[in-house]
Amino acid sequence: xxxxxxxxxxxLPVTFAKGEGSWLFDINGKKYLDFGSGIAVNLLGxxxxxLVKAITEQAAKxxxxxxxxTSDVSSAFAEKLVEAASGAGMxxxxxxxxxxxxxxxxxxxxxxxxxLKYGQGRHTIVTLKGSFHGRTITTLSATxxxxxxxxxxxxxxxxxxxxxxxxxxxxxxxxxxxVAAFLIEAIQGESGIVLQSQEFxxxxxxxxxxxxxxxxxDEIQCGLGRTGTFLAFEQYKDTNGNPLKADIITLAKGLAxxxxxxxxxxxxxxxxxxKIGDHxxxxxxxxxxxxxxxxxxxxxxxxxxxxxxxRKGEKIMxxxxxxxxxxEVRGKGLMIGADxxxxxxxxxxxxxxxxDLTKNQNGLLILSGGANTLRFxxxxxxxxxxxxxxxxxxxxxxxx
Ligand SMILES: *Cc1c(COP(=O)(O)O)cnc(C)c1O
Numbered sequence: 587x588x589x590x591x592x593x594x595x596x597x598l599p600v601t602f603a604k605g606e607g608s609w610l611f612d613i614n615g616k617k618y619l620d621f622g623s624g625i626a627v628n629l630l631g632x633x634x635x636x637l638v639k640a641i642t643e644q645a646a647k648x649x650x651x652x653x654x655x656t657s658d659v660s661s662a663f664a665e666k667l668v669e670a671a672s673g674a675g676m677x678x679x680x681x682x683x684x685x686x687x688x689x690x691x692x693x694x695x696x697x698x699x700x701x702l703k704y705g706q707g708r709h710t711i712v713t714l715k716g717s718f719h720g721r722t723i724t725t726l727s728a729t730x731x732x733x734x735x736x737x738x739x740x741x742x743x744x745x746x747x748x749x750x751x752x753x754x755x756x757x758x759x760x761x762x763x764x765v766a767a768f769l770i771e772a773i774q775g776e777s778g779i780v781l782q783s784q785e786f787x788x789x790x791x792x793x794x795x796x797x798x799x800x801x802x803x804d805e806i807q808c809g810l811g812r813t814g815t816f817l818a819f820e821q822y823k824d825t826n827g828n829p830l831k832a833d834i835i836t837l838a839k840g841l842a843x844x845x846x847x848x849x850x851x852x853x854x855x856x857x858x859x860x861k862i863g864d865h866x867x868x869x870x871x872x873x874x875x876x877x878x879x880x881x882x883x884x885x886x887x888x889x890x891x892x893x894x895x896x897r898k899g900e901k902i903m904x905x906x907x908x909x910x911x912x913x914e915v916r917g918k919g920l921m922i923g924a925d926x927x928x929x930x931x932x933x934x935x936x937x938x939x940x941x942d943l944t945k946n947q948n949g950l951l952i953l954s955g956g957a958n959t960l961r962f963x964x965x966x967x968x969x970x971x972x973x974x975x976x977x978x979x980x981x982x983x984x985x986x
């Protein structure tokens with residue numbers, strides 16, 4: 587059956603048929619504990635009652651109106667989302683359907699902002715090595731990983747990748763005559779959970795402000811409360827200890843808890859760059875996604891819920907740090923990477939193969955973050971006893 591798919595994914599030998607909370611069940615009824623949330627998408631786990639209710643009720647009302655109009659539910663979602671990101675300086679939103687599309691929108695805003703203010707030639711967008719910003723031709727250009735840069739050229743021009751942490755190089759690269767924007771993940775996800783230092787973020791914020799270079803945070807994986815603040819970069823403060831402000835923020839993945847959704851949020855400088863006709867998306871702001879997104883925001887963005895993500899994350903990280911097979915643990919909240927001696931992929935495979943009905947054994951779903959890194963992005967709703975079960979299974983997988 588699988589050969590009807592294009593061969594783009596290295597798929598594991600499992601086909602899922604049902605989900606419940608932190609668990610997925612395959613077509614044979616075997617049970618798997620989900621430590622990956624479908625790559626940071628199922629923030630509220632599977633089959634979450636409030637999410638199911640909102641989606642089904644919305645489906646019964648109407649599924650889609652085009653962007654000639656607005657809808658009650660997408661207006662409400664936009665309002666709540668802008669409010670949630672207002673502490674980071676956000677004023678309005680454009681809805682897309684995916685992360686790549688959100689970053690495309692961000693790059694378009696950056697290019698136009700700079701063109702209108704400074705004229706031709708100041709269009710470069712700087713990003714970091716190891717970053718991941720999407721799979722379209724332009725967001726591949728933005729992605730600072732060589733392995734994605736083959737076979738598909740010519741790519742969109744005007745992107746430069748520099749290593750994170752090098753403040754001198756950053757200062758040189760953020761040339762105010764050439765650079766429109768700096769696009770950065772506060773915590774890189776895809777390349778194995780890489781955190782940026784406070785000094786580097788402060789330097790970036792300062793240089794961007796001084797040179798009128800837009801500071802754009804890709805919060806597609808690290809945002810939405812996963813690290814304990816609504817946006818991951820909100821944990822970084824400016825040199826006076828005040829919250830940092832961004833010029834643009836992109837969100838996707840868990841934004842609608844499993845329904846496709848993406849968003850570009852704009853601050854004071856950038857909120858009026860797009861004019862009528864500049865950008866669009868048929869499905870952007872889709873009512874089903876908006877109804878789901880409202881539930882996500884309402885559930886996730888409370889101090890108690892965010893604090894729980896931190897507590898659960900620390901519980902996982904402290905257990906991982908005690909594991910002798912693990913060399914290094916990095917993370918914030920429920921965004922965790924663990925470097926191991928051996929390759930990560932066989933461990934991930936073993937997590938699937940462990941599921942066995944005759945032995946009454948469950949599987950464990952883990953993600954990879956590069957050749958030797960295991961990546962954990964559990965649902966926020968995971969229970970303490972599930973964390974403990976998952977850690978036990980992991981221990982067993984690593985001991986084989
Ligand atoms: C997943 C991801 C993207 C791309 O999102 P898609 O929805 O797959 O297009 C972009 N940036 C980051 C940080 C991501 O993790």
